[in-house]
Amino acid sequence: QVQLQQSGPGLVKPSQTLSLICAVSGDSVSSNDATWNWIRQSPSRGLEWLGRTYYRSKWYNDYAVSVKSRITIKPDTSKNQFSLQLNSVTPEDTAVYYCTRDGYWGYWGQGTPVTVSS
């Protein structure tokens, strides 16, 4: 069974970089039939898909237009994990962040509440 374990700081200062990691067990981030996604949830924006990384003979990314200029999602095959970096954060980026795998879309990380505040 796939398990996703998130880690990262819960407080980030405005203009700095939000960095989260999602460690994968029970599957491989290099799988040719999976995509690895980040989603966030806030009262004002609801559930919002941020982007994904996936491997199909080479690595690909897709990002939401709303964050495209600020986001990077990267795999780390040596640790079987993937990461989220969101640059130049503002209080609008305050949310609970989740990692998830496609397929059934039934495997989610536990969620990381992130507050952007000085």
Next chain:
Amino acid sequence: DIVMTQTPLSLSVTPGQPASISCKASQSLLQSDGKTYLYWYLQKSGQPPHLLIYELSNRFSGVPDRFSGSGSGTDFTLKISRVEAEDVGVYYCMQTPHLPITFGQGTRLEIK
């Protein structure tokens, strides 16, 4: 972006009674492989969304058979045949074939 519109936004149900939630997509979710990539989740307070139904009508592992999904194209329904106290929370639909992946705004179910 595909807009997912859920109705109602809230409902109050007596235990043992049925409940139904509608989700309408602004474009068809039927793909060339014949599958409809529509998902239903239940989110309880302080938890991530838990998958109930995948690909329109398939119950995820461990989901009770009182939950069922149906519909086609752009109109979808989640039905609970007999609501139980543990079914309280917020229900979301999600579409995946069209990027960006989008969600409905949620339907809050409470028990009378």
